[in-house]
Amino acid sequence: MLPTATERRTTPGSFDELIAAEQRIEPRDEMPEAYRTTLIRQIAQHAHSEIIGMQPEGSWISRAPSLRRKAILMAKVQDEAGHGLYLYSAAETLGVDRSELLDKLHSGRQKYSSIFNYPTATWADVGAIGWLVDGAAIMNQVPLCRCSYGPYARAMIRVCKEESFHQRQGFEILWTLARGTDAQRAMAQDAADRWWWPALMMFGPPDSGEAASGGHTEQSMAWGIKRFSNDDLRQKFVDMTVPQAQKLGLSLPDPDLRWNDERGHYDFGAIDWDELWRVIKGDGPMNAARISHRRRAHDEGAWVREAASAYADKTAARAKGAVA
């Protein structure tokens, strides 16, 4: 719901003033409830995506084909856990707690990025995820480093730094495969073919036309949560990525993909929005598997978390007893 004109109070330091002045909103500041809930939903979804995103690549840690790649991959998946933690912490500044958000993830009441519902069939997928998925994520996230909500913006600065490192690593994996044996080249091309369209869908539905998502974007822009439209970000991603694909020597699975001199951008083919909606609604290839993997880890660890909290209570009580 858009704030009405009367809600836009202009007392010094008020929410609207801060937003208008492109100042950061901090946890202690007053903020409209809709801003708060929008942010919670968005940050939680982002955190969940990091956590669920550990699985498709994590499945390759045990099989990474060289020890150097195994180390890089372990470090990367671990970074994703770290990103999840920053982001849950940022969400917690808005008055929710992590276990509540995890419950919502596990019960399907909060989403994560649909991209992680695709399986990782070959080692080249690890490269393609780094190159395309992290590449698209960065495109989405860099503007969030200037997001109006301070804790989120600061978390994103840390996340983006590591993501661009991951993106380079992914590119490097594909670079090596594309210059390797026939089987390795085929593997790299196959991965590019499978991940290209899902990566484009990561920017969300178009901002106009039949498939547009309505006023959502507009409000987020007004609040300084969103800085660019989905379509603009998608175009930027395509423009950045096509030359990289050429450098890799990989083709992209879109016959309509070509440079448009007039627009100064690459044209690209129509996205299969039905597929996106299907995957978002939970009909992705790995949907149930991702959630049940996550839930199992959580459930199997319940006794550990309970023990940790019982121990913390005991220790605190003993400390108090010692003081008293």
Next chain:
Amino acid sequence: MLPTATERRTTPGSFDELIAAEQRIEPRDEMPEAYRTTLIRQIAQHAHSEIIGMQPEGSWISRAPSLRRKAILMAKVQDEAGHGLYLYSAAETLGVDRSELLDKLHSGRQKYSSIFNYPTATWADVGAIGWLVDGAAIMNQVPLCRCSYGPYARAMIRVCKEESFHQRQGFEILWTLARGTDAQRAMAQDAADRWWWPALMMFGPPDSGEAASGGHTEQSMAWGIKRFSNDDLRQKFVDMTVPQAQKLGLSLPDPDLRWNDERGHYDFGAIDWDELWRVIKGDGPMNAARISHRRRAHDEGAWVREAASAYADKTAARAKGAVA
């Protein structure tokens, strides 16, 4: 405990008469309690060995290097389950039931052959188990086909037929490996090196000398449960197996192994009885793992067995209701 002279009644068809006449004892016949308990212990141990023996080879079903070998191996391990069933049934004719015997296996109160406490490190071990372990088992078991207790003897006839098939398959695996690549030949030799001494120990402690097991053998012989001494069977096994090893082109890890013209047998080196006792006492490499694997399968299946018996009860009750 040996039966005393007065216990050896000679009424027609009595236990002693039947034994003396080399007739079969059947479940309905009277028999000394010691005969019964000796048989239960022996048959149960034999059945347990078949069941535990599924594991070392079973571990290779998923990795068998050709589909033909995979099929043969699956069939073999399945045969072992079948042997276990025949033998538990034979034991049940003596007034115990299978679940009782399984409990004793799981709790360590009954033993299984220590040979199955060695791990199967390579595919060649599947061959070596067939060739040496099944070979030794057959040597032990063929005389049991003439055992005085009918149900046991009949079970052994079926078992022996299949075992000799398994032994040939094991020999054939090693034959192929020994004529294969360098790595395959090395694998075959390594397996022969590791399984040779444990196979010799399968015949049990010597019948005389320091390590002898005392009057046990003598009583079992008198009862027609045992037909040959441990040492005689071991010698027969060595005499049979050494030429097979030569045919395979594999050496056996015993510098003292050589033909003795005078004795008309192969001489062989001293067995490390400490190792045997250690493994028998439960200090075998895979002891705990074998039992915990078995126990886990049993525990995880408890709800299934309970359901089957509840369903059988319901069905019986319904049938009765329908009749009444």
Next chain:
Amino acid sequence: MPQGDSLTAAYCLHLGDDALIYAQRLGEWISRAPQIEEDMALGNIGLDLLGQARALLTRAGELDGTGRSEDDLAYFRDERDFRSVHLVEQPRGDFGFEMARLLWFATYQCELYAALVDSRDPVVSAVAAKAVKESAYHRDHAEQWVLRLGDGTDESHVRMQDSLQAVLPYLAELFDDDEVSVAAASAGVGALPSALHDAVVERVGDVVVRATLTLPHEVTWRSRGGRIGVHDQSMGHLLAEMQHIARSHPGASW
């Protein structure tokens, strides 16, 4: 779209890979079943499927012009080249899950092989003639267990119902009319997957009712793509285990 012999070869891979991968999963039960009779039964079913797989992969290698043997196809293809459905790839669950999977898969195979007895390809037809009996036995075995578990104890009832739910997402894929199957069906070599659907659902539905269970049908997602080489995440791990030794000794005989 392949035609003639290469179409038949492609179709044989569908059938053969389903059988091979499920045999691999069933093999994992041996020494882990709830009772020894079941170690034997599941081993037997696995052996039947392995036999089907061997014949069908051999046929695929004969017809596709590459001269590959059953072992070349089983051990030296990569994940993306397998054509199995997600149902058979799923990791081993509890015994209830296995009986739910087996009930559906064997009932599907019964209908499938009954149709394939008349295949124009003599090998497919011969495999089908044998397999139609085998799968009837597999189906009966699963039916018996679903009855026992559904109508057994409270616990087994709940677990069996949960298992029916757990396999649900993987069922639709069995009846997808993929390009190869459609072409094979119209060439008189194969059966149209969608044409098997109703008979399978009816038969399973009947068992489920007799087992005092209900057939779930609400599903927010479903598996797709096995026939074009998009597999469950567990598939790569299964292949690692299955192929490791063979690939470690290229060119060796066993």
Next chain:
Amino acid sequence: MPQGDSLTAAYCLHLGDDALIYAQRLGEWISRAPQIEEDMALGNIGLDLLGQARALLTRAGELDGTGRSEDDLAYFRDERDFRSVHLVEQPRGDFGFEMARLLWFATYQCELYAALVDSRDPVVSAVAAKAVKESAYHRDHAEQWVLRLGDGTDESHVRMQDSLQAVLPYLAELFDDDEVSVAAASAGVGALPSALHDAVVERVGDVVVRATLTLPHEVTWRSRGGRIGVHDQSMGHLLAEMQHIARSHPGASW
């Protein structure tokens, strides 16, 4: 018995294989830990161990005259050529089992690397200088968890006690004076395993007592033979998974 460079190479395989195989097991925890902080911590520990393994395997390949790389040694040796102990090979259990294993292994590594800082081999000495700090962190991490679990809830107390029992059979092997270690110790390259025993047991024993647990010591069997290539049954399955892709593309670079 190898001497000189080949002795050092053989000794590096002991250390390197322990680290490699445990890193492989710890990697299995990532995305499966009880809380996200633990996904990170176990990943970190695994990474440290993997780093040690890479340096030590590289050194082994330099010294043994074969010119093998870290990857040749990790991916193209067979089970019988690995030199790891059974403790690190054990399949992933619950979190209590992992903390029991880590407590023992990291405490052992602390003592081991403290001794190896003075190794005559410059690479072993350099690896030890770094690893002695890493393993102290690993040990502290395990200690904290053993305290929390031992002195946490009734359930966690029981589970942690069971876990101490579960790892017990694999401990003696850490302190076995095998031929290579004895020779490496007397050459001033390695540490004598038995000489580490008392300090490790004392340190772990102290933690166990503070965690309100008891240190079990009754054991009817114990693992043996890792250092001569006799491994746990699970080892072959671990290697299948670890080596499958590398072996599927012989000669490829990654």
